[in-house]
Amino acid sequence: MAIIITDECINCGACEPECPNTAIYEGGVEWTWAGGTALTEVELGDGSTMDAKAPIEPVSEEFYYIVPDKCTECTGFHEEPQCAAVCPVDCCVPDPDHVEDKDTLLAKKAWLHAE
Template sequence: MAIMITDECINCGACEPECPNTAIYEGGVSWTFAGGTSLVDVELGDGTVVSAKEAQAPFSEEFYYIVTDKCTECIGFHEEPQCAAVCPVDCCVPDPDNEEDEDTLTAKKEWLHGE
């Protein structure tokens, strides 16, 4: 499963630099598929193709958030999700709405980084 940040987040920012996929963003900040990846174009769920550099709307205006499409739970980089390891209030937790097995997370890492 992807990781999510709960509303217990204290906005300390410890998690953001730890993410090898640049999947964590500060509340209110737009995100891109390109940030921290090798992606050039991305096909969205509705079939639309967008530039990976195109800014996407933030998922939260208030708290740090994780872009599920970029979260690999640090598979291929670390033994455990680094955001959860450094979070001082334990608000980086598995997202029950986005369950993914290790093979899926590995494929996502390869998609993000062109490996």
Template sequence: MAIMITDECINCGACEPECPNTAIYEGGMEWTWGGGTSLQEMVLDDGTVVNADEAQEPVSDEFYYIVTGKCTECMGFHEEPQCAAVCPVDCCVDDPDHRESEEELLGKKAKMHGE
């Protein structure tokens, strides 16, 4: 499953540089599918093709957030999600609405990083 940041976030920013997929963004900041990855384009679940450098709307305006589609729980990079490991208030938690198998997470990592 992906990781999410709860509304208990204190906006310290410790998590953002730890993400190997660049899936974590400051509240109010636009994000891209390609940022921190080798993606040139992203095919969404509905089949829509998006330029990976095209700016996307922020998921949260109030606190740091994780783009679910880019989160691999650090699978293939680290033993545990690094955002959760460094969060001083334990607000980086499993997202119960986005459960994925280890195989799915590793597939997502391979797609994003051209493996």
């Protein structure tokens, strides 16, 4: 399951540097697959590919946000999601729309950080 940042976020930014996948971005900031990963090209759901460095529209304009397809809940890096551990207002919570088991999270980690 990915983590989501709720609208209770105070935009302190404590979570962003803690993410080993660079899946957390400031509100309004475009994100990329390449940021913090080993990816150079990404295959999309429709079979097409895109440059991993290509900017993608922000998930949120107002608050820090987590890209669910890059979030591994810190599986393979830490015992618990680090964003949730450092959040002063407890707004980093499990995302019920992106539920994944440990094996899936480990496979995602391996994909993001393949050498």
